[in-house]
Amino acid sequence: KELAEWKYQRYMHDYLSVIHSVDRNIGVVLEYLEKNNLLENTLIVYTSDQGFYMGEHGWFDKRFMYEESFRTPLFMRLPGGKKGKVDQLVQNIDYAPTFLELAGVNIPNDIQGESLLPLLKGKKPGDWRSSLYYHFYEYPGEHAVKRHYGVRDSRYKLIHFYNDIDVWELYDLKEDPSEMNNLYGKPGTEKITNRLKEELKKLQKQYDDPIESKLAK
Numbered sequence: 001k002e003l004a005e006w007k008y009q010r011y012m013h014d015y016l017s018v019i020h021s022v023d024r025n026i027g028v029v030l031e032y033l034e035k036n037n038l039l040e041n042t043l044i045v046y047t048s049d050q051g052f053y054m055g056e057h058g059w060f061d062k063r064f065m066y067e068e069s070f071r072t073p074l075f076m077r078l079p080g081g082k083k084g085k086v087d088q089l090v091q092n093i094d095y096a097p098t099f100l101e102l103a104g105v106n107i108p109n110d111i112q113g114e115s116l117l118p119l120l121k122g123k124k125p126g127d128w129r130s131s132l133y134y135h136f137y138e139y140p141g142e143h144a145v146k147r148h149y150g151v152r153d154s155r156y157k158l159i160h161f162y163n164d165i166d167v168w169e170l171y172d173l174k175e176d177p178s179e180m181n182n183l184y185g186k187p188g189t190e191k192i193t194n195r196l197k198e199e200l201k202k203l204q205k206q207y208d209d210p211i212e213s214k215l216a217k
Contacts, residue, residue, distance in 0.1 A: 012054065039079075043102060045095070046075040056178075063145040065134045065159050066179050070152070082122035089132050089154070090116060112207055130154070133203035135211065139163065149211060151200045158184075158196035170196070 026046065033039040050069045053059040062069035072092060093113030100107050101115040118125050135149040150159035155174050161167040170184035170193055183189050204212035 008055065011060070015052070015054075041079065043079075043099075044075075044077040046073070047092070047095075048073050061143060063136055063138075063143055065136070065148060065150045065152075065157070067173070067177070070134060076116070076120060078117075078120040081120040086119045088119055088124070088128050089130070089152075090119070091132060131199050131203065133200075133207060133209075135209060137211075149200070149204070149209075151196050151203060153196070153199070156192055156196060158193065158200065160200075 030039070030044075033042055033044075049072070050062040051071055051073070052062055053064075053068050056068045057064070057066055064070075074090065091113060093111075094116050095113070097107045097111050097113050097115040098117055098120075100111075101117050107115065114129070119128075131151050131153040133149070133151055136145060137147045137149075139145060139147045146161045146165060147163040148159055148161040150157060152158075152173075155172065157169075157171045157173060157179070159169040159171075161169075168184040169179075169182045170189060171179045171181070172183060173179070184193065201212065203209075
């Protein structure tokens with residue numbers, strides 16, 4: 001137990017040292033932009049890879065669809081743009097079309113994301129996405145995370161672990177934000193489960209996920 005606690009503290013200290021270095025150098029970049037009169041002519045995007053587990057669910061690293069590694073930090077500053085939080089669901093596939101639109105370049109039809117520019121300007125498009133899709137399929141692999149896909153909307157999340165296992169998980173993120181209580185198969189969740197399964201099929205087809213054709217067989 002003492003060795004495990006020592007390793008955990010070592011891991012946390014090293015991780016936070018990296019974060020501190022990143023924060024410090026962001027300040028260096030912002031200072032340069034301001035000194036060279038570029039701050040009001042530059043879109044600033046501060047994001048990262050998926051979040052790391054710090055012991056949540058007993059895990060480290062990432063790759064699972066649970067909130068800690070499903071969510072990604074994202075701060076954006078557009079001169080003259082919206083101030084405050086954007087409530088819509090966004091994805092990292094939205095970055096490329098955002099940059100292209102700002103640069104005045106046509107967005108290719110095969111890009112799956114959506115430009116965030118309307119949201120950054122404070123608009124709320126009526127046809128904005130209402131759910132997010134996730135699929136991890138690198139198994140077997142060194143991380144030993146089972147293959148799974150899932151869908152998340154503004155309140156619920158449905159996950160399916162597949163391949164050599166067949167396990168479903170359903171979470172109410174409003175009542176259970178830490179995702180500790182699997183509701184799948186419990187009485188009263190049938191409508192929610194069926195709706196999310198239909199959404200899964202729609203998104204798998206929309207994103208041309210090969211798993212969709214396999215599941216249809």
